[in-house]
Amino acid sequence: MTASDNGVVHLADYRAPAWRVEQVELEFDLDISATRVLARLHLRRGAGAAQPLRLDGAGQELHAIRLDGRALEPHEYQLDAQSLTVFAVDDGAVLETEAGLAPDANSALSGLYLSGSAGAGFLLTQCEAEGFRRITWYPDRPDVLARFRVLLRADRQRFPVLLANGNPAGSGELEDGRHWAAWDDPHPKPSYLFALVAGRLEQIEQDYTTADGRAVKLRIFAEADAIDRCGYAMDALVRAMRWDEQRYGRNYDLDVFHIVATHDFNMGAMENKGLNIFNAKYLLADPQRSSDEDYAHVEAIVAHEYFHNWTGNRVTCRDWFQLSLKEGLTVYREQQFSAEMNSATLKRIEDVQVLRRAQFTEDAGPLAHAVRPERYSAIDNFYTATVYDKGAELVRMIAGRLGETAWRRGMDEYFRRHDGEAATVEQFLAALGDANGVDLSAYLAWYAQAGTPQLQARGTYDAAARRYRLDLRQRTAPTPGQARKQALPIPLRVALLGADGRALPLRREAGAAPQDECVVELDAASRCFEFVDIDAPRVASLLRGFSAPVQLSTDQGADDLAFLLRFESDGFNRWEAAQQLARRAFERVLGGAQNVPELDIWCDTLAGLFDDAALDPALLAELLTPPELNELAQPCTPLDPAAVFAARERLEQALAQRLGAALEQRHAALLKTERGGLDGAARGRRRLLNRCLRLWLRQDPAQAQEIAATRYVLAASMSERLAALAGLLADGAESGEKALQDFERRYDNDPVTLDKWFALQATIPRPDTVERVAGLLRHARFSLRNPNRVSALLMGFAARNPLAFHRPDGAGYVLIEQALAEIDSLNPTTAARLATALKDWARLEPGRRALLQAALQRLAAGARSQDLADILRRTLGD
Numbered sequence: 037m038t039a040s041d042n043g044v045v046h047l048a049d050y051r052a053p054a055w056r057v058e059q060v061e062l063e064f065d066l067d068i069s070a071t072r073v074l075a076r077l078h079l080r081r082g083a084g085a086a087q088p089l090r091l092d093g094a095g096q097e098l099h100a101i102r103l104d105g106r107a108l109e110p111h112e113y114q115l116d117a118q119s120l121t122v123f124a125v126d127d128g129a130v131l132e133t134e135a136g137l138a139p140d141a142n143s144a145l146s147g148l149y150l151s152g153s154a155g156a157g158f159l160l161t162q163c164e165a166e167g168f169r170r171i172t173w174y175p176d177r178p179d180v181l182a183r184f185r186v187l188l189r190a191d192r193q194r195f196p197v198l199l200a201n202g203n204p205a206g207s208g209e210l211e212d213g214r215h216w217a218a219w220d221d222p223h224p225k226p227s228y229l230f231a232l233v234a235g236r237l238e239q240i241e242q243d244y245t246t247a248d249g250r251a252v253k254l255r256i257f258a259e260a261d262a263i264d265r266c267g268y269a270m271d272a273l274v275r276a277m278r279w280d281e282q283r284y285g286r287n288y289d290l291d292v293f294h295i296v297a298t299h300d301f302n303m304g305a306m307e308n309k310g311l312n313i314f315n316a317k318y319l320l321a322d323p324q325r326s327s328d329e330d331y332a333h334v335e336a337i338v339a340h341e342y343f344h345n346w347t348g349n350r351v352t353c354r355d356w357f358q359l360s361l362k363e364g365l366t367v368y369r370e371q372q373f374s375a376e377m378n379s380a381t382l383k384r385i386e387d388v389q390v391l392r393r394a395q396f397t398e399d400a401g402p403l404a405h406a407v408r409p410e411r412y413s414a415i416d417n418f419y420t421a422t423v424y425d426k427g428a429e430l431v432r433m434i435a436g437r438l439g440e441t442a443w444r445r446g447m448d449e450y451f452r453r454h455d456g457e458a459a460t461v462e463q464f465l466a467a468l469g470d471a472n473g474v475d476l477s478a479y480l481a482w483y484a485q486a487g488t489p490q491l492q493a494r495g496t497y498d499a500a501a502r503r504y505r506l507d508l509r510q511r512t513a514p515t516p517g518q519a520r521k522q523a524l525p526i527p528l529r530v531a532l533l534g535a536d537g538r539a540l541p542l543r544r545e546a547g548a549a550p551q552d553e554c555v556v557e558l559d560a561a562s563r564c565f566e567f568v569d570i571d572a573p574r575v576a577s578l579l580r581g582f583s584a585p586v587q588l589s590t591d592q593g594a595d596d597l598a599f600l601l602r603f604e605s606d607g608f609n610r611w612e613a614a615q616q617l618a619r620r621a622f623e624r625v626l627g628g629a630q631n632v633p634e635l636d637i638w639c640d641t642l643a644g645l646f647d648d649a650a651l652d653p654a655l656l657a658e659l660l661t662p663p664e665l666n667e668l669a670q671p672c673t674p675l676d677p678a679a680v681f682a683a684r685e686r687l688e689q690a691l692a693q694r695l696g697a698a699l700e701q702r703h704a705a706l707l708k709t710e711r712g713g714l715d716g717a718a719r720g721r722r723r724l725l726n727r728c729l730r731l732w733l734r735q736d737p738a739q740a741q742e743i744a745a746t747r748y749v750l751a752a753s754m755s756e757r758l759a760a761l762a763g764l765l766a767d768g769a770e771s772g773e774k775a776l777q778d779f780e781r782r783y784d785n786d787p788v789t790l791d792k793w794f795a796l797q798a799t800i801p802r803p804d805t806v807e808r809v810a811g812l813l814r815h816a817r818f819s820l821r822n823p824n825r826v827s828a829l830l831m832g833f834a835a836r837n838p839l840a841f842h843r844p845d846g847a848g849y850v851l852i853e854q855a856l857a858e859i860d861s862l863n864p865t866t867a868a869r870l871a872t873a874l875k876d877w878a879r880l881e882p883g884r885r886a887l888l889q890a891a892l893q894r895l896a897a898g899a900r901s902q903d904l905a906d907i908l909r910r911t912l913g914d
């Protein structure tokens with residue numbers, strides 16, 4: 037796809053490639069500062085009239101160019117900063133180029149780069165979305181699928197391990213202490229899935245036999261100090277491979293599957309064919325250093341990357357507008373897997389939390405975009421919560437609409453039709469629909485329309501007619517570039533609960549078979565649905581399981597929500613009732629009310645549940661947690677982050693007081709249980725233990741701080757240690773500072789764990805955290821070149837610490853502004869991501885708003901990278 041006006045690429049301009057590559061042979065002479073790449077492209081004319089061969093390229097030096105073995109004269113080709121054009125090329129021709137690269141100078145971490153230090157680090161690549169063009173000249177677009185053969189040569193001492201995609205195809209010695217390794221990938225793939233890794237790495241290995249009988253060597257590679265933390269990832273990989281066989285009938289398709297861990301990575305991980313590369317923070321896990329959340333991430337992301345082998349690699353995307361075709365679908369598959377491995381209810385709660393915190397806020401702000409956008413100027417900026425998480429919700433809705441058997445049938449058809457191809461969202465919907473004789477095209481509107489639908493529900497009961505009527509109405513507010521919105525198909529899972537809390541039998545018409553739960557689909561701006569033969573409904577439970585990514589408002593009172601919180605059998609909606617109650621209490625408190633009945637109802641209902649032995653401790657911990665600050669702040673305009681913070685504090689304080697001595701008692705009881713285990717029950721108990729401690733710290737600070745300080749030292753797991761430390765720091769306790777020093781000493785040499793130390797400090801909810809973060813920027817272990825460090829310290833501060841970041845004097849803004857200007861010249865992807873934390877400036881109260889706007893304008897004036905410029909331009913609404 038070529039960029040048209042001002043580097044903006046439009047979906048409507050898509051043209052099939054003029055040239056295809058049948059096969060590509062790559063030869064690398066690897067070196068930290070001077071790598072040579074020979075590329076041999078076997079070319080085929082593609083669609084349309086004969087055109088010159090235009091290849092993407094960026095940053096490398098051209099040392100030689102030959103067509104069918106003949107060196108080209110300068111007038112036969114044209115080279116500029118973004119491309120190489122060869123004028124007269126015949127169908128079937130072979131183009132050879134030789135390029136020179138400097139991996140150690142590549143701070144953008146896209147293309148071929150160095151992880152770690154020049155002396156001890158290793159070389160690796162990141163090609164999605166457009167990194168391959170930084171390695172060699174190529175039609176760097178996902179709809180050009182080629183067979184890759186790769187030959188790697190390097191010094192044996194310095195680079196003992198040489199990996200690329202596909203199956204191993206030989207290795208041997210060369211002169212002068214060098215060696216070689218050849219790799220052959222039999223599956224045609226787009227260039228964004230290319231990868232190589234070279235360096236001194238250790239490995240663990242496991243044999244695996246696929247359901248269709250292929251023997252596969254699974255290997256995980258990491259640097260020596262990390263290899264003993266790869267066992268859990270291997271375990272998760274094996275479980276993910278079996279799961280994909282059983283649930284989707286998908287087998288692995290190479291003789292080896294390799295994963296490599298690096299501390300220098302722009303994202304979470306990457307699904308390169310047969311050679312996944314992982315950000316170490318999502319691969320390494322051990323009981324002493326990893327929290328329960330870390331374990332869950334490793335399991336989910338290992339599965340995610342593995343699942344991409346079919347949803348992304350075997351069937352890839354026609355163009356980058358279709359990104360959610362692979363990402364939304366793979367996130368959904370990953371969510372299904374995690375739900376089946378753990379508690380489905382908790383997983384759903386966590387997924388919805390992520391959606392609300394990251395995606396709903398994105399959808400409501402200046403960076404709102406459709407799951408399938410229609411234009412972009414920097415594709416790296418579209419690896420967003422909308423494309424990933426809302427995309428997964430769309431797949432979930434469609435899967436729910438079809439039902440389990442039909443969903444599987446549809447997916448089988450999708451793979452059957454498009455294996456080995458680059459597909460579109462339309463083709464996905466068509467395959468799913470055709471396999472089941474249904475028309476799913478109405479769901480395409482969900483992919484095209486940005487913004488979160490607001491769904492209003494009103495229930496009325498006619499006792500005489502024994503009818504319950506549900507009125508639904510939807511509306512989506514305008515988003516940038518999309519003033520007018522259409523009605524979307526919204527499936528709503530509904531139950532009616534009777535006075536005893538049990539689901540009443542539901543019938544849409546007289547004589548129909550009754551159901552405990554019904555799905556109604558709102559397919560217009562408004563509609564009403566009736567249920568007949570209904571006796572004495574107490575309350576409606578709507579949008580069970582969060583059946584559509586909408587914002588629901590109902591006419592239910594606080595008593596109705598309390599009833600749901602007590603009796604609802606759908607775990608998700610039970611939690612949701614607690615969230616809604618807390619939200620109502622919050623709004624009243626924020627509005628200045630002294631006497632807030634909703635707050636009492638919330639506290640009393642939770643206190644009633646607190647001793648319920650039948651309640652899953654993990655769910656109880658979530659019930660006891662009000663929505664986080666960013667969620668609560670969402671509807672507030674003008675926004676005063678300090679007032680939001682104070683109001684939420686009052687909620688926490690009220691709950692802590694209401695629970696009183698029970699907190700200490702429950703905490704003590706949980707401390708006596710087995711605390712080190714990794715099973716779901718132990719994790720659940722820890723979650724509640726930690727939540728009790730946080731509330732107890734508010735209820736009885738003096739005593740709880742003492743216990744927290746001990747808990748820090750005697751922690752049976754990292755989750756305990758982190759919770760104790762975070763609690764002490766939030767309280768400003770002296771013992772918190774001591775514990776921080778201890779933490780630094782313990783983990784000084786472990787980057788993944790030291791990031792927790794940076795993040796903990798960045799998120800201390802106190803105004804003077806600004807000065808603390810400024811000091812940490814000068815810490816010997818801090819570097820703006822490392823995305824994980826930037827994310828821990830600066831993203832932690834800007835996105836997860838509204839009280840400090842939005843300090844009224846603007847010091848937080850200046851701090852981020854200065855850091856961003858520097859990161860921009862090092863790593864545009866990281867700069868752009870950090871800048872998204874500034875997106876809500878226009879909603880702030882006038883004082884902060886002016887300060888942040890000025891900082892954004894200064895940044896925009898000086899932005900060097902297209903990535904950062906794009907985010908700032910859209911943020912400022914220019």
Ligand code: 0A1
Pocket residue numbers: 162164165302303304305306307340341363416419865
């Ligand atoms: N496809 C990967 C995410 C990813 C995207 C871009 C990257 O570099 C800019 C790296 C990874 C995934 O979904 O896991």
Ligand code: ZN
Pocket residue numbers: 340344362363366
């Ligand atoms: Zn992905």
